[in-house]
Amino acid sequence: MPLPDDYLAYPHRGHGMDHDLYAWSMLPDRPKVAWPGGARVALWVNVVLEHFPLDTGKTPFPVPLGLERPYPDYWNYTLRDYGNRVGCYRLFRMLDALGVKASVAVSATLAESTPFLMKDIAARGYEVVAHGLDMAHLHAGGMPVDTERDWIRRSLEKLSAAGAKPRGWLSPGQAQSENTLALLAEAGLAYCCDWSNDDMPYLYSGPASGLASMPYPFELSDATCMGQWHQTAAEFAEQIVDKFDGLSREAATEGGRVMALTLHGSISGQPYRVAAIRDALAGIMARDGVWTATPGAILQAFRA
Numbered sequence: 001m002p003l004p005d006d007y008l009a010y011p012h013r014g015h016g017m018d019h020d021l022y023a024w025s026m027l028p029d030r031p032k033v034a035w036p037g038g039a040r041v042a043l044w045v046n047v048v049l050e051h052f053p054l055d056t057g058k059t060p061f062p063v064p065l066g067l068e069r070p071y072p073d074y075w076n077y078t079l080r081d082y083g084n085r086v087g088c089y090r091l092f093r094m095l096d097a098l099g100v101k102a103s104v105a106v107s108a109t110l111a112e113s114t115p116f117l118m119k120d121i122a123a124r125g126y127e128v129v130a131h132g133l134d135m136a137h138l139h140a141g142g143m144p145v146d147t148e149r150d151w152i153r154r155s156l157e158k159l160s161a162a163g164a165k166p167r168g169w170l171s172p173g174q175a176q177s178e179n180t181l182a183l184l185a186e187a188g189l190a191y192c193c194d195w196s197n198d199d200m201p202y203l204y205s206g207p208a209s210g211l212a213s214m215p216y217p218f219e220l221s222d223a224t225c226m227g228q229w230h231q232t233a234a235e236f237a238e239q240i241v242d243k244f245d246g247l248s249r250e251a252a253t254e255g256g257r258v259m260a261l262t263l264h265g266s267i268s269g270q271p272y273r274v275a276a277i278r279d280a281l282a283g284i285m286a287r288d289g290v291w292t293a294t295p296g297a298i299l300q301a302f303r304a
Helices: 074-098 108-113 115-123 145-161 180-186 222-228 233-254 274-285 295-303
Strands: 041-049 102-106 127-130 257-264 290-292
Touching (some): 041 074, 041 295, 074 115, 074 257, 074 274, 102 108, 102 115, 108 145, 127 145, 127 295, 222 233, 233 257, 233 274, 274 290
Parallel strands (some): 041 257, 041 290, 102 127
16 A cells, blocks of 8 residues: 655654754854853752652653652652752762852752751752652643643742742653743743753743753763662762863863763762762862853853
8 A cells, every 4th residue: 555645744854853942053063152261161060859759659650760669668768868868968068078069959849848958058059950849740741731830830939938049940850741841931940951962051942932951961960870770989980070071172172061960869979979979070170171160150151
């Protein structure tokens, strides 16, 4: 049976992508970006503090490193709780000792239940990134737009009540619906960290105009490298340094780059892992051409 005439007809086929959420471009072809002080690489470290409710489900998809055993899954729950009670403070002390400016992505329900933790984050001068309600509220395709708008509103309200004024957003599980970006722009946020398709910020267009994408690392994350791929802390630390060196070489001729690093208190905050990560960051901070900055400061410099 012959194929119909319109079988290969696709209205979005062409140079670029099959959506209009941002302008497609090759990174080497873009104008060179200059970071403050002539730095080659902007170092952005993001500590992730997530709340996994004991009744966290497995839909619309199982959350990576989530609660996997039958209810009540105290085995996984207490490990995640360790990160928010113990491990994160090891990371905070490490970052402060090295002089690294950082952001902290926080589940709104965690911020609501631990005001003392939010005060500690504020006292250290970290930038708070909204990380949704919690890991039981996953944004996904097909969800009602009013439900998602309400989740975003409640997340920002809870964080505001806890003393934070987030300018950026990281979706739980880095998952989105078809409406997420437009709703984040509607809520007045400046940037979103969900996508891993660049080494530099870029601006969204269309219904998400006004919002920027920050180059958030999916692969260079302790949750991916050590939590899912079961690499050692030494292997993870080696990749941190290798990524910085690679970006620094590119930046020498192509303009500034962003070196983003994701750390979880329950993973990198373990006493047998934190030393290797500390050594990697100390080596980076000792190099020339490093600008340690929060995502908000990076976006401001990029827009300038």
